[in-house]
Amino acid sequence: MASLIQGYEYDIFVSYRQKDNKGDRWVSEFIEALKIELDKTFKEEISVYFDVNPHDGLLETHDVTASLNEKLKCLVFIPIVSRTYCDPKSFALEHEFKAFVELASRDQFGLKIRLHDGNVANRVLPVYIHDLDNADFRLCESVLGGVLRGVEFIYKEPGVNRPLTRLDNEKKNLNGTKYLNQMNRIANAIEDIISGMRTEPGDYGNLPAEGMPAVEKTYTQEKSIIVLPFENISPDPDQEYFSEGLTDEVISDLSHIPDLLVISRSSAMTFRGSRSTIKEIAEKVNVRYVLEGSVRKASNNLRITAQLIDSVNDSHIWADKYTGTLEDVFDIQEKVSQSIVNALKIKLSSREREKIHERPIDNVFAYDCYKRAYSGIISYRKERIDYGLNLLQKGLDIAGENAVIYAGMAFAYFQYVNAGIDQEKNIKKAEEYAQKAFNLDPELAKAHFVMGCIYALNGNLGKAMDHATRALAGKPEDPEIMIWVALGYSIFGANEAAKSLISRCIKIDPLNPLNDSFAGRNYFFGGKFHLALDPLLAAYNLTPESGMNQFWKALILVYNDRAGEAYEFICESVKDPGRDTWTQLTMFLKYVIKRDKDNLNSLLTPDFIKTHKTNPQNSYNIAAFYSYLDEKEKSLEWLENAVDHGFINYPFLNEYDPFLENIRGEERFKILMKRVKHEWGRYEVLKRIIR
Incomplete structure (x- = not known):
């Protein structure tokens, strides 16, 4: 049977080792189930090459025939x-996997295909039937020249690592996966790849491996826009806040439109004062359209210009000028947003129109105070936060009680806490003002975000995630909320949910330096330490001065059997060991690597212990380090503290983390894991996401 695309022998080639099909004939059953699922997915018949008697054994006993090379001319290659399979002596790996990668890299499509949604997929679609060790992953990834992503058909229980079958109960499977659901996922993935190949051949797959980013860049969505910071051309340079506020509000309006991809404020603001061309900016953030403009504010008078540009040909789609007074700013903002919608021919629902017209602070002078306060509040400087709080109070005096202003005040008090200023007093004030916001609007996203931060700081991950997910429900396109919820999911072990959020963040906030870091940490807390390496190293390279990124670079090197390299890196890079909690952990790790208990003990001041015991993730790290040193009592003490504060990622603690191997046989650990499994299973957020 011919392929759907002329010039190819088969649509799918399935590669496997014969010994994986012995006994229960798992591979044969997989092929039959796959064909049934493909029949449900495609209108046409899909051709699948599957050799029931594959070559196997030592390489020197086999030659690759011309016939096999012809069969490898396929659209999608599925290695089981x-x-x-991950064996240098495996015929399948050497003469099928490697041969396909070489052939596909040279054909008209290349190895990587652009999908309809703008994402990129590899034509190698692995099906995993066992968890692999790092050496096996590195072997396969060295062939592919990049990260090996695929679909897992793995059944996991404590001490169990075998292929998933249709009879397995997903509730007992630590991976939480069901055979038929995974089969549907792989059929859908095949459909996406083949559909991409049939409609638009591209050259993405011919990029060299070293040219690929750690977090893969997506292709441009047709209806996508970046709102550049409006230029302040006012006589008073202090009116910059007003230009930023207008930029924020237009971004916020447009973000309510599901059919339009809008780049976030944080990524857009990186282009303030930039000399880059429109085309360069659009390419950097993967959008087609660019909105730019200027604001002139003199006393109460306004003059605003805006123009929408198509970056493909640098043509002006729409431009206009608006004049008025400060009282007219809401009307002008709405007109700009509506003009963009009309220019891009987007149809709005009544709810979307309501969102654009919505004004949480309806008094323009109170709104002006709110916008002026923001830059001071995020500064981490006491006098600037004081200034911001005074402006917010002035806004309240003008507008009366207002949920958004109260939430802004809660955030200001939390910023005092972040800056280390009178923390106990200010955390209570932050809670007080968040509650005032809730009294007026129980679902206000800004207030839930602040409460999530407060609970996280206090070491209560459960309540922190409850508030964070409610904040995300209220503002589902807010990347600041999204990326922190993703980290919470990662820590809890809801790795697929975290991956989905991180992917969305990469689209709407592509220049956020946290993207690589949190993608790497998601792999880490999912036990995929080899996959965590590249994004965590990329995060460090982006901001090498960050204590957080220094710690994670050192840690992931150790987890990838590169402890000597990690030690040298710490010695060269960490100059101020007491700078922050991340740096303290990095120094702790340095002494753990060398088993230097004297210097290790010198770090354990009362302040160190108090600080790190309130942080569940830090407590877990220290527990893992003590286990590595075989100091079981100390390890269990810190681990129990981590669990008490909400670190309940059961699969990670019970099985994935190799550092905990020294304590897994302890009765105290086993009792603790029964509790962790129970709490992990009943936690409401995980119930909604994992099952």
Whole structure:
């Protein structure tokens, strides 16, 4: 049977080792189930090459025939990746996997395909039937020249690592996956790849491996826009806040439109004062349209210009000028947003129109105070936060009680806490003003975000995630909320949910330096330490001065059997060991690597212990380090503290983390894991996401 695309022999080639099909004939059953699912997915018949008697054994006993090379001319290559497949002596790995990668890299499509949603997929679509060790992953990834992503058909229980079958109960499976659902996922992935190949051949797959980013860049969505910071051309340079506020509000308006991809404020603001061309800016953030403009504010008078540009040909789609007074700013803002919608021919629902017209602070002078306060509040400087709080109070005096202003005040008090200023007093004030906001609007996203931060700081991850997810429900396109919720999901072990949020963040906030870091940490807390390496190293390279990124670079090197390199890196890079809690942890790790208990003990001041015991993630790290040193009592003490504060990622603690291996046989650990499993299973957020 011919392929759907002329010039190819088969649509799908399935590669496997014969020993993986012995006994229960798992591979044969997989092929039959796959064909049934493909029949449900495609209108046409899909051709699948599957050799019931594949070559196997030592390489020197086999030659690759011309016939096999012809069969490898396929659209999608599916290796059944097992512990035996990743073997230099495997015929399947050497003469099928490697041969396909070489052939596909040279054909008209290349190895990577652009999908309809703008994402990029590899034509190698692995099916995992065992968890692999790092050496096996590195072997396969060295062939592919990049990260090996695929679909897992793995059944996991404590001490169990085998292929998933249709009879397995997903509630007992630590991976939480069901055979038929995974089969549907792989059929859909095949459909996406083949559909992409049939409609638009591209050259993405011909990029060299070293040219690929750690977090893959997506292709441009047709209806996508960046709102550049409006230029302040006012006589008074202090009116910059007003230009920023207008930029924020237009971004906020447009973000309510599901059919339009809008780049976030944080990424857009990086282009303030930039000399880059429109085309360069659009390419950097993967959008087609660019809005730019200027604001002139003199006393109460306003003059605003705006123009929408198509970056493909640098043509002006729409431009206009608006004059008025400060009282007219809401009307002008709405007109700008509506003009963009009309220019891009987007149809709005009644709810979307309501969102654009919505004004949480309806008094323009109170709104002006709110916008002027923001830059001071985010400064981490006491006098600037004081200034911001005074402006917010002035806004309240003008407008009366207002939920958004109260939430802004809660955030200001939390910023005092972040800056280390009178923390106990200010955390209570932050809670007080968040509650005032809730009294007026129980679902206000800004207030839930602040409460999530407060609970996280206090070491209550459960309540922190409750508030964070409610904040995200209220503002589902807010990347600041999104990225922190993603980290919470990662820490809890809801890795697929975290991955989905991180992917959305990369689209709407592509220049956020946290993207690589949190993608790496998601792999880490999912036990995929080899996959965590590249994004965590990329995060460090982006902001090498960050204590957080220094710690995670050192840690992931150790987890990838590169402890000597990690030690040298810490010695060269960490100059101020007492700078922050991340740096303290990095120094702790340095002494753990060398088993230097004298210097290790010198770090354990009362302040160190108090600070790190209130942080569940730090407590877990220290527990893992003590286990590595085989100091079981100390390890269990810190681990129990981590669990008490909400670190309940059961699969990670019970099985994935190799550092905890020294304590897993302890009765105290086993009792603790029964509790963790129970809490992990009943936690409401995880119930909604994992099952």
